[in-house]
Amino acid sequence: MNLTKAVTSIVAVQKLNEEVLVVVGGGAAGVYGAIRAKTLAPNLNVMVIEKGRPLSKVKISGGGRCNVTNGHFTDAKSLAEHYPRGHKEFRGPFFNVHGPMDTMSWFSNHGVQLKVEDDGRVFPVSNSSASIVDCLMSEAKRTGVSLQTGKVVTSASISSGGKFALKIQKLMNSVEHVEANYLLIASGSSRQGFSLAAQLGHSLVDPVPSLFTFKIEDPQLAELSGVSFPKVRAKLKLENIQRHLPQYTQVGPMLVTHWGLSGPVILRLSAWGARDLFASDYKGLLIVDFAPDLHLEDVKTILSRHKSQFMKQKVHSSCPSEFGLVKRFWKYLLDREEINDEILWASISNKSLASISSLLKQCIFKVLGKGQFKDEFVTAGGVQLSEISLKTMESKIHSRLFFAGEVLNVDGVTGGFNFQNAWSGGYIAGTSIGKLANGEFLGRDVSNLA
Ligand SMILES: Cc1cc2nc3c(=O)[nH]c(=O)nc-3n(C[C@H](O)[C@H](O)[C@H](O)COP(=O)(O)OP(=O)(O)OC[C@H]3O[C@@H](n4cnc5c(N)ncnc54)[C@H](O)[C@@H]3O)c2cc1C
Known part of the structure; x- marks a missing residue:
C-alpha cells in the first residue's frame, strides 16, 4: 500500500x-x-x-x-x-x-x-x-x-x-x-x-x-480411503504431554481418508486436544478400539468360535460378522499381523488369534501432523x-x-x-x-x- x-x-x-x-x-x-x-x-x-x-x-x-x-x-x-x-x-x-x-x-x-x-x-x-x-x-x-x-x-x-x-x-x-x-x-x-x-x-x-483431521503415513491405510466405521473408541496420546483429559478418549464414527483419519471422533479429539496437539507439533499416538462394545475376552471367544465353524475357509476371506468390519479393513488388520493370505482358519494358531484380538481392541496409529477439514x-x-x-x-x-x-x-x-x-x-x-x-x-x- x-x-x-x-x-x-x-x-x-x-x-x-x-x-x-x-x-x-x-x-x-x-x-x-x-x-x-x-x-x-x-x-x-x-x-x-x-x-x-x-x-x-x-x-x-x-x-x-x-x-x-x-x-x-x-x-x-x-x-x-x-x-x-x-x-x-x-x-x-x-x-x-x-x-x-x-x-x-x-x-x-x-x-x-x-x-x-x-x-x-x-x-x-x-x-x-x-x-x-x-x-x-x-x-x-x-x-x-x-x-x-x-x-x-x-x-x-x-x-x-x-x-x-x-x-x-x-x-x-x-x-x-x-x-x-x-x-x-x-x-x-x-x-x-x-x-x-x-x-x-x-x-x-x-x-x-482447531477441528482438523489427523495425518497418518501408512500406505496400506491410505488404500482404504473412504472406509468408515460407525463406532470406534479412539484415545489420543501426545508426545511430551503427561496429562490425559477424559475428552482425549472419544467414541463415535471414524473415516479413513487418503492422508489419514477423519470423522466425528477425530474432529472431536482435534478440538479437545487443540492446544496440546499444537504444543506437541501434532505428533502422537492414536489408539483405536474397533470393537468398543466387546471385551477383549469376548473378541477372543468370537475368533475361536469362528475358527471352529469355518475351518476350511481362508482367514483373509472370512471375517466374523460380529465385528461389522468391511473386508478390506479385515485384510488390513491381518496384513499388519503378517497373517499369510492363504492360511485357513483351521491352521491359525491361538497366538495369532490373541494378537488379532489385541489389534482389534488396541490398534495404534502414529499421528504425524494435521490435515484439513474442508467443511469446518x-x-x-x-x-x-x-x-x-x-x-x-x-x-x-x-x-x-x-x-x-x-x-x-x-x-x-x-x-x-x-x-x-x-x-x-x-x-x-x-x-x-x-x-x-x-x-x-x-x-x-x-x-x-x-
Ligand atoms: C469452511 C468452514 C465451514 C464452517 N461450517 C460451519 C458450520 O456448518 N456450522 C458451524 O457451526 N460452524 C461452521 N464453521 C465455523 C463458523 O463459520 C465460525 O465459527 C463463525 O463464522 C464465526 O462467526 P463470527 O461472526 O464470529 O466470525 P466470522 O464469520 O469469521 O466473521 C468475522 C468477520 O469479520 C471481518 N473482519 C475481521 N476483522 C475485521 C476488521 N478489522 N475490519 C473489518 N472487518 C473485519 C472478517 O472479514 C469476517 O467477515 C465453519 C468454518 C469454516 C472455515
Whole structure:
C-alpha cells in the first residue's frame, strides 16, 4: 500500500444527538448482533464494517449447506460440553438467553425453514447456505443496518469524550475516522480483530487451529480411503504431554481418508486436544478400539468360535460378522499381523488369534501432523472470557465495548455449535446495546477480573 496517497477525512456520520454503534465484522455474530440492536433501538445508527464479503463463512459453511445450530442439545449444561474452550463459562445463563431453539425460531420467524437431521445438525430445508445469508442480509436492510464493505477497522482507542475513536481504512488507502458510542467487536479469528481488542486493553489467549483431521503415513491405510466405521473408541496420546483429559478418549464414527483419519471422533479429539496437539507439533499416538462394545475376552471367544465353524475357509476371506468390519479393513488388520493370505482358519494358531484380538481392541496409529477439514475449521484462542460478562457480552474493562463470536476464546466441536456461539453472543450483545441506547440500565459485571 502506498501510504503517501492516503487521504484522511473525518466522516460526519453523526446527526445531532444520534448515537452510533460500530460493529467490526460482518460475519454471523456481527450481522445478527447488529440486527438485534437496531430492532430494539431503531434510532441508533448501526454500522457494520466488513473488510471482505459479508457472511462469507456462512456462505461456505457446512459444505455449502450451513449447519446453523444443533437441535439435540437444548439445555445449557449439555450444550456447554460441546465447547472445548467455553465449557465452564457456558454452563451459566449464556444459552438460556438465546439458545439453539431461539435461533431456530428466529430463522423460521424470518422465513427460513429448517430441518433437524438424525445426528442433531440443523440445516435450512433448501440445503443451501444462501437461504441463511439472504435472510440475514434482507433483515439487516429492512431494519436499517448500514453494511459497509471493503473497509477495515485498523485501530481503536478511547477518545477524550469517552467514545471509541476508530480508524477505518478503505480501498485506495483512504482513511475514515469514526467516533462510536458503542463498539461490538465480532471480527472472528482475524488478527486485526485481536489487535483491536489488545489496543483496548484486553488480553488474548494465543490462537491455534482447531477441528482438523489427523495425518497418518501408512500406505496400506491410505488404500482404504473412504472406509468408515460407525463406532470406534479412539484415545489420543501426545508426545511430551503427561496429562490425559477424559475428552482425549472419544467414541463415535471414524473415516479413513487418503492422508489419514477423519470423522466425528477425530474432529472431536482435534478440538479437545487443540492446544496440546499444537504444543506437541501434532505428533502422537492414536489408539483405536474397533470393537468398543466387546471385551477383549469376548473378541477372543468370537475368533475361536469362528475358527471352529469355518475351518476350511481362508482367514483373509472370512471375517466374523460380529465385528461389522468391511473386508478390506479385515485384510488390513491381518496384513499388519503378517497373517499369510492363504492360511485357513483351521491352521491359525491361538497366538495369532490373541494378537488379532489385541489389534482389534488396541490398534495404534502414529499421528504425524494435521490435515484439513474442508467443511469446518475454527480457531481456539482469542479474547479471555474472564474479561467479558457473558450476561451482556460487555467488556469488564470498558463499558459500552462488546464482543461476540469467534473473536472470544471459545470454540466448539462440529455440529452447529460454532455458529450457535456466534448467534447467542451476537444476540446478547445486540440486546445489551439496544437497551443502553434506549436509556435502560445494564448492571455491570467486573467479577473474575484480574
Ligand atoms: C469452511 C468452514 C465451514 C464452517 N461450517 C460451519 C458450520 O456448518 N456450522 C458451524 O457451526 N460452524 C461452521 N464453521 C465455523 C463458523 O463459520 C465460525 O465459527 C463463525 O463464522 C464465526 O462467526 P463470527 O461472526 O464470529 O466470525 P466470522 O464469520 O469469521 O466473521 C468475522 C468477520 O469479520 C471481518 N473482519 C475481521 N476483522 C475485521 C476488521 N478489522 N475490519 C473489518 N472487518 C473485519 C472478517 O472479514 C469476517 O467477515 C465453519 C468454518 C469454516 C472455515
